[in-house]
Amino acid sequence: MEQDRNIRVLMAKPGLDGHERGARVLAYGLRDEGFEVIYTGLRQTPDQIAAAVIQEDVDVVGLSILSGAHLAMAGKVIEKLKGQRVKDVLVLVGGVIPEEDIPKLKEMGVAGVFTSGASIKEIAEFIRSHVS
Amino acid sequence: MTKELEDLINEMEEGSVRALARLITMIENREKGWLEVMKAIFPNTGRAHVIGITGPPGAGKSTLTDTLTCELIARDLSVGVIAVDPSSPFSGGALLGDRVRMKEISTMKGVFVRSMATRGAMGGLSLAVRDVIKVLDAFGKDIILIETVGVGQDEVDVVKTADAVMVVCVPGMGDNIQAIKAGIMEIADIFVVNKADREGSERAVLDIRLMLNMSTEKGSLNIPILKTVATKGEGIAELVTNLFEVLESQERETSWREERIREELMSLLDKAIAHHVHVKLGRNSKLDTAVKQVLARERDPYSIVQEMVASFVH
Numbered sequence: 001m002e003q004d005r006n007i008r009v010l011m012a013k014p015g016l017d018g019h020e021r022g023a024r025v026l027a028y029g030l031r032d033e034g035f036e037v038i039y040t041g042l043r044q045t046p047d048q049i050a051a052a053v054i055q056e057d058v059d060v061v062g063l064s065i066l067s068g069a070h071l072a073m074a075g076k077v078i079e080k081l082k083g084q085r086v087k088d089v090l091v092l093v094g095g096v097i098p099e100e101d102i103p104k105l106k107e108m109g110v111a112g113v114f115t116s117g118a119s120i121k122e123i124a125e126f127i128r129s130h131v132s
Numbered sequence: 133m134t135k136e137l138e139d140l141i142n143e144m145e146e147g148s149v150r151a152l153a154r155l156i157t158m159i160e161n162r163e164k165g166w167l168e169v170m171k172a173i174f175p176n177t178g179r180a181h182v183i184g185i186t187g188p189p190g191a192g193k194s195t196l197t198d199t200l201t202c203e204l205i206a207r208d209l210s211v212g213v214i215a216v217d218p219s220s221p222f223s224g225g226a227l228l229g230d231r232v233r234m235k236e237i238s239t240m241k242g243v244f245v246r247s248m249a250t251r252g253a254m255g256g257l258s259l260a261v262r263d264v265i266k267v268l269d270a271f272g273k274d275i276i277l278i279e280t281v282g283v284g285q286d287e288v289d290v291v292k293t294a295d296a297v298m299v300v301c302v303p304g305m306g307d308n309i310q311a312i313k314a315g316i317m318e319i320a321d322i323f324v325v326n327k328a329d330r331e332g333s334e335r336a337v338l339d340i341r342l343m344l345n346m347s348t349e350k351g352s353l354n355i356p357i358l359k360t361v362a363t364k365g366e367g368i369a370e371l372v373t374n375l376f377e378v379l380e381s382q383e384r385e386t387s388w389r390e391e392r393i394r395e396e397l398m399s400l401l402d403k404a405i406a407h408h409v410h411v412k413l414g415r416n417s418k419l420d421t422a423v424k425q426v427l428a429r430e431r432d433p434y435s436i437v438q439e440m441v442a443s444f445v446h
């Protein structure tokens with residue numbers, strides 16, 4: 001679907017786990033939904049993610065985290081972004097996230113959490129309705 | 133210009149990376165005010181050297197950009213990178229994946245990397261990239277690297293405007309050196325045979341040399357062909373030496389610079405006129421009337437267009 005403005009999404013995989021498939025599938029899926037997806041690959045540090053968010057001036061950053069370290073990782077990335085006074089970017093987290101951690105992530109400033117059951121359509125709709 | 137925009141430009145010129153990134157978005161999207169930005173920054177442009185990097189998919193262009201940038205930073209030069217990837221013609225979206233191979237430089241001081249989608253606007257890409265180059269130039273970047281896949285005409289047009297163009301090839305293309313699109317060979321100032329750790333790199337050098345020997349283009353016999361292993365940084369220092377030689381020789385060629393400015397003015401004019409026409413036609417019903425007339429075969433499209441052009445001019 002064509003949008004009036006090109007929404008830019010950074011897809012990052014922080015942490016040490018090497019499972020890239022989910023993130024790649026999502027990157028292609030979001031491209032097919034009409035987004036410009038900047039894919040950064042495996043093992044991104046919070047510093048690298050924050051630098052990419054700023055340089056690429058994205059509207060959305062999606063963190064794919066399967067290692068179980070989602071609370072720590074999301075926390076660090078959000079901290080880095082705040083440290084650089086980035087406030088207007090939508091932070092999404094996807095991966096294997098236990099139900100009880102979702103409120104904690106939201107409290108940190110994560111706008112949306114998508115567990116493995118979420119469809120690409122659903123994520124795309126969420127982004128469209130949250131990016132002005 | 134609004135106060136807000138003025139502040140943004142000032143921040144950028146004082147070194148704010150966020151302001152730089154924001155201005156690039158504005159210019160890329162042709163958001164309201166972008167022309168004001170271009171006019172304001174133009175006096176501060178003209179310093180940076182632009183290097184185009186092109187070649188077939190997977191040749192190692194991004195990896196080479198990564199190591200090349202490290203080498204330039206080590207020589208105290210600041211670097212801007214623009215990595216262009218195609219937009220999907222179906223969804224309008226894009227997958228911009230060059231950063232995956234640019235990990236070394238992703239947080240390096242003095243480096244700014246920006247991914248750009250082609251966005252399918254015929255001829256619009258090279259104009260947009262040129263404008264983004266100017267912002268990076270005004271920001272104070274010494275060297276600007278542009279990576280594009282050497283397949284589409286739009287992408288070729290982009291690197292063509294660079295001060296120096298390197299075409300990246302890989303061993304094993306064998307007799308299929310033609311795999312590199314015609315039209316790309318002609319714009320190369322330097323050939324790089326990357327992945328020289330693989331078998332057949334000498335053969336690839338010979339194939340390229342042979343092809344250049346057959347070329348009628350002037351100077352083609354003197355084009356350097358260099359071997360690199362981007363993943364290990366091998367051959368990079370020599371590549372930089374050769375790139376600087378090309379940049380220095382271009383510096384002297386006024387006629388080449390004039391030709392480029394002439395071409396840029398013509399493209400800007402084309403775009404501006406097309407825009408003007410679209411706006412004008414959008415406001416009246418002339419086009420609808422014309423469509424009906426042609427459909428009913430009452431009139432031919434050629435005289436209608438001739439008439440419209442005449443009405444625009446007067």
Ligand SMILES: Nc1nc2c(ncn2[C@@H]2O[C@H](COP(=O)(O)OP(=O)(O)OP(=O)(O)O)[C@@H](O)[C@H]2O)c(=O)[nH]1
Pocket residue numbers: 188189190191192193194195196230233281326327328329330360361362363364
């Ligand atoms: N063996 C070897 N592999 C290399 C070398 N340079 C790059 N590669 C590998 O080649 C693959 C493609 O490299 P990229 O840098 O992404 O190539 P690219 O030309 O930018 O690719 P696109 O942007 O997709 O067209 C990666 O797996 C690199 O690690 C090299 O000198 N030797």
Ligand SMILES: [Mg+2]
Pocket residue numbers: 193194195229230279
């Ligand atoms: Mg690449």
